[in-house]
Every structure is written in structure tokens, then in C-alpha cells.
Amino acid sequence: MLRVSGKDVLAQHxxxxxxxxxxxxxxxxxxxxxxxxxxxxxxxxxxxSDASAVENLGGWLTTVVGRVCLDMLRSRTTRREDPLHDQxxxxxxxxxxxxxxxGLDPEQEMLLADSVGIALMVVLxxxxxxxxxxxxxxxxxxxxxxxxxxxxxxxxxxxxxLASRARRRVQGAAPAPEPDRARLREVVDAFLAASRxxxxxxxxxxxxxxxxxxxxxxxxxxxxxxxxxxxxxxxAITFARFAEAARPVLVNGTPGAVSMAEGRALSVMAxxxxxxxxxxxxxxxxxxxxxxxxxxMVLDD
Numbered sequence: 001m002l003r004v005s006g007k008d009v010l011a012q013h014x015x016x017x018x019x020x021x022x023x024x025x026x027x028x029x030x031x032x033x034x035x036x037x038x039x040x041x042x043x044x045x046x047x048x049s050d051a052s053a054v055e056n057l058g059g060w061l062t063t064v065v066g067r068v069c070l071d072m073l074r075s076r077t078t079r080r081e082d083p084l085h086d087q088x089x090x091x092x093x094x095x096x097x098x099x100x101x102x103g104l105d106p107e108q109e110m111l112l113a114d115s116v117g118i119a120l121m122v123v124l125x126x127x128x129x130x131x132x133x134x135x136x137x138x139x140x141x142x143x144x145x146x147x148x149x150x151x152x153x154x155x156x157x158x159x160x161x162l163a164s165r166a167r168r169r170v171q172g173a174a175p176a177p178e179p180d181r182a183r184l185r186e187v188v189d190a191f192l193a194a195s196r197x198x199x200x201x202x203x204x205x206x207x208x209x210x211x212x213x214x215x216x217x218x219x220x221x222x223x224x225x226x227x228x229x230x231x232x233x234x235x236a237i238t239f240a241r242f243a244e245a246a247r248p249v250l251v252n253g254t255p256g257a258v259s260m261a262e263g264r265a266l267s268v269m270a271x272x273x274x275x276x277x278x279x280x281x282x283x284x285x286x287x288x289x290x291x292x293x294x295x296x297m298v299l300d301d
Contacts, residue, residue: 218286
């Protein structure tokens with residue numbers, strides 16, 4: 001059992017688990033700000049509980065955060081949380097984790113410990129809340145089904161089925177990222193150069209024929225979904241200003257780009273690349289969410 005002598009000691013134990021809890025909440029919610037809110041709610045619940053009766057604090061906190069996130073997913077009602085519609089399901093471009101092109105800082109390394117690329121996060125957005133919880137807690141954090149089941153109010157067998165259904169969708173739509181970061185950067189740079197130059201043929205050459213481009217502008221800008229190399233290439237030329245202002249970064253650990261103007265972020269571009277061609281391009285242009293990311297500080301420090 002956890003032996004504590006006061007709130008300060010309890011807070012210290014909680015802080016030791018905070019990075020793990022943020023990682024769980026980010027995968028559940030796809031939002032960095034909401035992930036912080038969920039972790040804070042877990043702390044409030046812990047501070048009001050009899051911590052001395054908790055045998056496994058990490059496991060207890062993980063399931064608490066999972067339950068908080070489940071409630072948040074179920075209660076999303078405003079436009080900001082409304083998903084971006086796609087013919088394959090409902091998709092909202094998740095918050096990206098942006099770092100300098102040279103590499104991740106230790107906190108980001110922990111948040112992305114299991115290579116959670118944007119492609120995976122987009123697929124997670126298409127799952128029902130119960131499926132997402134079962135998959136995230138079991139497949140990504142090895143929580144046993146008999147511990148997840150009470151959070152969902154389901155049996156362990158039903159919870160296993162939810163995770164299996166989610167797993168099939170993830171495996172079909174979110175390929176493992178290619179490990180060669182230098183090669184990925186070459187592909188991204190080729191796309192940006194062709195966009196800047198208005199070179200339609202060069203763009204088509206670097207795009208997979210079935211490429212999907214998603215742009216999430218929030219409440220202030222139109223949301224777009226484009227499919228096919230020709231359509232995406234035409235759109236890239238139309239919005240060449242983003243390529244002209246692009247700076248190389250890592251987005252969820254893989255090469256991407258941030259477009260900056262006068263110290264303000266215009267967009268974050270995340271690329272999914274397979275066999276040397278871009279299969280997905282996810283672009284966040286929502287001014288409110290970009291402002292929260294404070295990308296100027298990320299790139300200038």
C-alpha cells in the first residue's frame with residue numbers, strides 16, 4: 001500500500017506519474033490542452049481519496065485518467081470538438097507535438113515513447129469512445145482487460161472485443177512510420193520545393209496516387225479534405241504561401257513543417273510517407289489551437 005504523510009508527499013508521488021498520465025490522455029483526446037485538464041482532474045480525485053488504500057498508484061491513476069477522458073469524449077458538443085468528416089469515418093486533425101528538426105526534448109520523448117504519429121492519432125479520432133479507451137489502455141499501455149472493463153461498465157470479454165475491433169481499424173489505416181528520418185525529410189523537402197515552384201508534375205511524383213490531405217481550420221477557417229494526387233497537388237499550388245513560409249520541424253517525431261509569418265504560426269503540416277511517397281498530409285490551420293502550441297517559442301529557443 002502507498003504510505004503517505006501529507007499532501008506534499010502525495011503531490012510528489014503524483015508528479016512522478018504525470019508524464020505517463022499526459023501520454024495516456026493525449027492518445028485518448030488528441031488535444032494537448034484537454035490532456036492537461038484530464039491530468040489535473042486526476043490529481044483532484046487523488047487528493048480527495050484515501051491514497052493509503054491504493055496498492056498500485058500508477059495503475060489507479062491510469063484508470064482514473066482513462067475514465068475522465070472517456071467522459072470528455074462523450075460530452076464533446078461544441079464545433080471545436082466536432083470531427084472533420086471524411087468518407088472513411090469522422091476525423092478531426094489532432095493537436096501535433098512539434099519539436100525542432102534536430103530532435104525531441106526529453107518531455108516530448110516521453111510523450112511519444114511508442115511512436116504515436118499523426119497517422120495513428122487521426123485513426124484514433126475515428127473510434128467510438130469505448131473502443132478508443134479499450135485500445136489505448138490495453139494496446140498502448142498494457143492495462144489488463146479486467147481493469148479496463150469496470151471503467152466502461154462492460155465485461156472483460158466485451159472490452160477485449162472493443163479493443164480487437166479498434167486494432168483492426170488501426171492496423172488497416174495507420175502504417176508504422178518509416179524509420180529513415182533523413183529519407184522522410186527528403187520527401188517532405190521535395191514536396192515543399194515543388195509547391196513553392198508551382199511544379200504540378202513534381203508534386204504528383206512525390207504523392208501517392210491515393211493520397212489524402214486533410215486541413216482543419218477550426219471555427220474560423222474552412223475545413224477541407226482532398227483525395228488523389230492530382231487534386232492534392234492542385235491544392236498545394238493554390239496554398240503555396242504555406243510552403244514558402246515553411247520551416248523544418250518534427251511533428252510527432254517525424255519530419256514535417258511549420259509555416260511562420262511575423263512570428264505567428266500559420267500552419268503545421270504532418271506527413272505520412274510510405275515507400276517514398278506521401279500517403280497522407282494533415283494540416284492544422286486553426287488559429288486558436290496554433291496559438292496554444294506556442295510554436296514561435298519552440299523554434300526560437
